[in-house]
Amino acid sequence: MPLSEQEQRLLDEMERHLMRNDADVVSAPRDGRTLSYRNIVYGTILVLVGLGALVVGVSTQLIVVGVIGFVVMLGGVVLAVTPTRGLARAPMDASARPASKPRANSSFMDRMNERWDRRQGGS
Known part of the structure; x- marks a missing residue:
């Protein structure tokens, strides 16, 4: 069943x-907190070192090392998944601010x- 002209306009407006x-959600900062690639790399290295120590501890039966x-x-x-505080954005001047709704x-x-x-009430 095809949409009426009014329904099509409403659908286009909604889209x-x-x-x-x-686009606003994707580009919006999450309270200035973002994941740091450096922390992800360091966290991955720590996980690998810890895994190695765990394997050594299990194979030598030294529970403390494990x-x-x-x-x-x-x-x-924890280091890899913890977001870091991003740089504070410079405040926008009045001409660069988006128009408020x-x-x-x-x-x-x-x-x-x-x-x-x-529309349905005619007013």
Whole structure:
């Protein structure tokens, strides 16, 4: 069943809005915290060293070496997945700021429902 002209316009508008918001979500900083490749590399090296110590501890039956190896592995994983504080962004001047939306506190679906009700009510 084909969409009516009004439904097609609404669908196109929703798609444009979604694409615009998805781009905003992808480019938005996550509170200035990002994964560091350096920490990932160091964490991977620590995991490999800890794994080696764990294998040595198990093969020589030195439990202390195995436990230390496990702790080093755990520390490497934590180091690799912990986000680091990124550089603070310089504040934008007034001309570079994006235009603010008049009703930013209401969700997209709320605005769509309001528009739909207005169209159906004739007001």
